[in-house]
């Protein structure tokens with residue numbers, strides 16, 4: 001490795017000495033162990049990291065590839081591993097969660113308290129007739145109740161499907177229908193940025209849209225207590241459900257492959273897909289990556305700022321840190337309320353030592369800090385920090401350097417963790433006591449993950465040459481299926497182009513010519529990444545054309561954005577004459593609101609451009625490359641001679 005060519009940040013001697021994986025030799029030894037005896041490596045870790053009710057004797061079953069099974073004859077319970085086991089090892093009085101509400105109120109729960117709460121919810125769910133294998137949808141904001149509800153489902157073998165609280169009634173309905181859930185757990189309201197926002201009434205709306213006949217009960221956590229409608233016989237308060245329930249609940253021991261959760265995410269085609277995760281393999285990787293990537297230790301205060309509605313919140317809030325007996329922050333609010341110093345103040349107040357957030361948040365906080373010293377990290381005592389993390393999208397080197405210097409005081413390594421909803425946990429990431437860091441690179445695969453870069457035929461390309469990111473071998477925490485759609489699972493992740501042998505991540509990547517470090521070059525499909533949130537262009541297009549009174553045709557592309565990474569840009573043909581000026585603005589607003597209603601506010605296009613038609617090839621295909629150039633404001637260099645109506649280029653140049 002040539003250190004002269006690139007700027008390397010080496011772990012400090014102290015960080016290295018204390019780390020779980022200390023030094024590159026230790027990293028390499030793990031990689032070699034996995035190379036030598038792949039199944040033996042994962043079996044060893046599965047035994048070391050997890051408590052099994054029935055030990056497994058089989059490790060990997062590839063008989064029905066790509067429907068791989070891991071540890072299939074072992075049984076365990078995820079909630080037992082996260083709660084009881086910590087109480088049994090003497091951590092009952094240790095703080096599990098420090099919850100900070102939007103308004104700043106702090107509530108703490110110990111492992112014993114969280115176990116009691118979880119058990120009571122679990123017993124409550126049982127009393128509603130929910131049994132192993134049933135699905136439960138959770139539509140709630142960041143809260144101890146949210147984490148406990150997920151744990152309670154895991155405890156009784158019910159498969160949870162958390163729906164981010166920013167999704168609309170329509171999106172929620174689609175997910176309820178697809179899962180066939182028996183119950184929804186929600187709250188009366190959520191509070192974000194000083195505002196009370198609806199939750200329960202959106203559940204009502206979703207159910208009223210139809211297709212949710214599987215739902216028997218809606219369980220409502222009281223967050224603000226403002227009035228809501230309760231449907232008799234169907235809706236009940238969480239407090240009432242759990243009052244009088246036993247504080248203990250024998251865990252339901254499930255097979256390692258039992259689906260722990262479904263989490264919906266966007267692909268390039270069709271509706272969002274229900275990514276199905278296992279119990280054993282998933283929990284192993286959640287715990288192991290929390291240990292090695294975040295180097296979590298007994299006295300750390302860990303803070304992952306993601307929402308439990310996303311996979312990052314599942315793995316690095318609900319499961320990973322709790323499986324290790326860690327202390328973690330759960331934050332209800334937003335980074336900019338009451339001001340953009342909120343994260344820094346919370347790190348200071350709670351003496352956070354490990355902080356994990358998204359590049360979008362960092363970029364927006366940089367802007368705020370540069371405009372106002374009071375919300376600059378330098379105005380806070382951040383000396384408790386020892387490790388920083390980044391996730392969700394590529395982190396640009398400038399944001400990396402700022403994060404390193406101003407938040408990490410130049411002393412904290414940054415783990416830039418590449419992974420996906422489908423991978424369950426980190427795939428390519430530095431280990432903080434081992435890997436020399438390069439800003440903008442997620443560095444090297446996690447030990448045991450066999451990632452590489454190939455061309456369209458599946459052949460590995462040399463370092464220094466860009467290509468398609470794939471994983472060569474199945475790994476324990478990988479997606480098991482798309483709920484109810486095995487064919488789509490195969491097609492999406494194990495395509496025929498690669499003879500069904502390689503896991504297709506959907507991202508492009510390039511390895512550094514000298515040291516083999518990976519840099520993710522972005523999605524190679526029609527998935528956008530806006531503020532670290534995944535969205536399919538087709539989903540947004542469908543939402544736009546579902547505004548049938550206005551929209552004749554729509555095409556959506558992404559364009560680079562300084563803060564959100566990518567921004568959504570919609571090209572729309574209306575069923576009425578081309579609007580201009582204020583009228584165009586008003587229609588653009590109407591369309592944004594419509595998309596907000598169909599999917600959720602995160603899917604609202606930032607740019608809307610109107611044309612009398614869309615640029616198409618002779619065969620009628622929308623010229624997306626051209627649209628991307630227009631979206632970026634580039635001068636058009638593509639051949640536009642085939643355009644029937646060249647005037648539309650001028651029309652689409654206007655952004656509303």
Ligand code: WTA
Pocket residue numbers: 265310311312390391392393394395416417418419420421422442505506507520522523529532533534
């Ligand atoms: C992108 C979030 C670059 C990538 C955990 C991936 C990243 C998608 C990184 C998954 C990173 C995530 N560097 N790109 N460190 N982390 N991505 O399913 O495009 O919400 O395919 O999972 O985010 O997004 P998802």
